[in-house]
Amino acid sequence: MSIEKENITVALASIPNTGKTTLFNQITGSHQSVGNWPGVSIEKKTGHFQLGERRITLVDLPGAYSINVTSIEERIVSEYLFNTPPDIIINILDARNLYRSLGLTLQLAESGIPIVVAVNMMDEARREGIVIDFDRLSEHLQMPVVPIVARTGEGLDNLKEEIKRTIKEPYKFRRPRVSWPSVMEDAIMLLARKIEKYDIPQKFDDIFIARRLLESQESEEQMFKSIPSIVNLKKETETLRTKTEKRLGEDMPTACAKCRFNSARGLVAEISLGSVKVSDETTERLDNFLMNKYFGVPIFFLVMFIVFQGIFRLGVPLQGIIGDGFGAVQNGLLGWGLLSFLPEFWKSFLIEGIFQGLGIVISFFPLIALFFVFMSIIEDTGYMARAAFLMDRLMHAIGLDGKAFINILLGYGCNVPAVMGTRIMTSQRNRIITMLLIPFTLCSARLQVFVFIAGILYSPTTAPLILFALYALSFVIVILVGLILKLFDFAGKTEPFIIEIPPYRKPMVKTVVLRVWMEAKDFLYRASTLIVVGVILVWLLTHLPTDVAVGSKDSWAGILGHKLLPIFQPLGIEWQEIVALLFGFVAKEIVLGSMAVIYGADPATQIAAVLTPLQGISFMVFTLLYSPCIPTIAAIKAETRSWKIMSLSIFLGLIIAWIVTFVVYRTGLFFGFR
């Protein structure tokens, strides 16, 4: 019986770290779209590929060890499978550790949905001397099995061929051979007979549903939204479960997992040769050094230092060149004859509003690209897990894990890639909190402003101390805000921390390049609109009404500055600085340029004349902490897909900036500083 549908959906399911996303990228190439799974801000990747005449939709499911729910990822996978079952599942196994991968396979195999098994990482398995009898495996599972190497693309044609064949003629469904205790079997059969009476979507086997009901600790309503009648069985399921568990002497999840994994163990013993080494010698030796109690942390900081230098030493000049290039083109355009037919206002809008916005988007490209080059290398080699292990304790205090540390640290270079980099984090809760903390780091753009102002207002001996104090303040605020967010239990409870420490691997140029390309493209698609809109908004504020000088007292920004003055006066911030801060939304370094516009003369002498040293500090503290710049805001929006979290980030910044600046300024006044 072939699958007679026009649109066929194939889902990729596997346990974590089996190369699922690599395979997804390999199959779909650039035909991808990204959304969110319902109810959570976890990315849902969907792609397309051509199979003969057909266009197939491929869904990348999050990595899950099981469809019993013990994590958010597992909840997503099980809800997806039950409520919108795909036509075919590609289940990826890790050739080096078939046992662990097969637990999920045996669960999925009961469902009745046709499965194509792809055994990945064959290159590494071969190197380790593991031999697998694929025909035997296929015979046992009653599913097509294809060996592949997702990283290099080996075996992908065969995989597609098998999918094609499965569409035409799926394997006859047979339940996997697992020896269940008879007590459990009786209960399952009893329940299955009752389920039979309900109208169940064709794809599912009754026994599968029965076992899910008995085994799962999830509520039935949640799990089977598409089969509402199942709820009628709620009471019976519960009595049956209690009875069975009592007779088994252990709970259902334990009993079921035991049976499944024992079968998996038997299967592995039968179809493969070569033992799985838990850890190889090179890895062990490297770890003794890189994860050493004493050198581990210094080495980590050295690695981060190199990454930092790599990203920002190369990236910032490139950003500057692109920025200058755009600036030159911008000036060229302003004087360009062809545009002279436009009224001055529209010309300025086009060039200084829209064009500048685009320039900012583009100028972030080198930073993002370099950032992801280093990040993918760190991740692909396996060092990321080690770094997370080393720094975990430090972040645990504020309810985060080691990976958060890496991102926050990178925020000190530039917030935008740091926010995008939170993708390496598995826990969604931690990811959101990290994104909210990153904007409090003192990035290189803010540093430019501080160096400039401190240089004007303070003596050469005090200025470095002020800069140091600002760094320290930024660190303290990150920790404090982290503690506050933890206190409010914001973004859900802490999840148990389990990370796998994989053996070291050589990163592949191709996967790194592909990743960089995808991320850069993503940034362009997802963040650029918001950045351009933001820049235009600020432009409008400062350029309207048309008959006054830009950013002057009578411009909208100036009027707003005056209106906001009562809020800012307690902080020692004047209306001119408020306007500068408004400009600073676009990108924090613009604060400097805008001051030149606002003061209408050499900003250095003007600042020295207008600001007292204490007011200078006040202004810098506010600049450090207030709402992230528009590109960062756009990145947060793009990553979380949530207006709520984006707004929270803006307001959190404003409120904390106000409070801290108030405290600093008033304390300063109290001690007689001016």
Add this chain to the structure above:
Amino acid sequence: MDKFSIVPNAECIIESGKGENAIPSRLLQMGVLPGSKLRIVRVGPMGGTVEVVIDEAGSIALRSEELQLLRCKLTAIPLVNYKVMNSDKYRVRELRGGQLFLRKMKLRGIKEGSIITKITEKEGFMVAVKRKGEMRVGYGEAEKVILEPFKNVD
């Protein structure tokens, strides 16, 4: 797992994967069944985070407080922490060191399989090795001598 037995090279057999709290049920779904062997590889530089190797699950990092929720039976412990084991006699299960270390231990009559009848802590450890007599083992060395409980079957 007892807080004091979370030290590098301690080994235990996981007894329950009962799914009341999150870590055991997670491990269960990863294929870590009751009866799996767990070895502590290292404790993080600031404490709190632990790397373990579990049969079939490979190398994973978790937190000490979560590891403590796992019920397991201690099967081996380095000599430094012998008190956690609470046994009358011990057998040397493993000497985790290089050639030089093995030779140094051999000179003192300590090799894999040696039976230790009494341990006292004094400027390092005084170890009574069966049929060899009292030997001194330094603190550093004691981290690499892995003991398991020994029951007489005379």
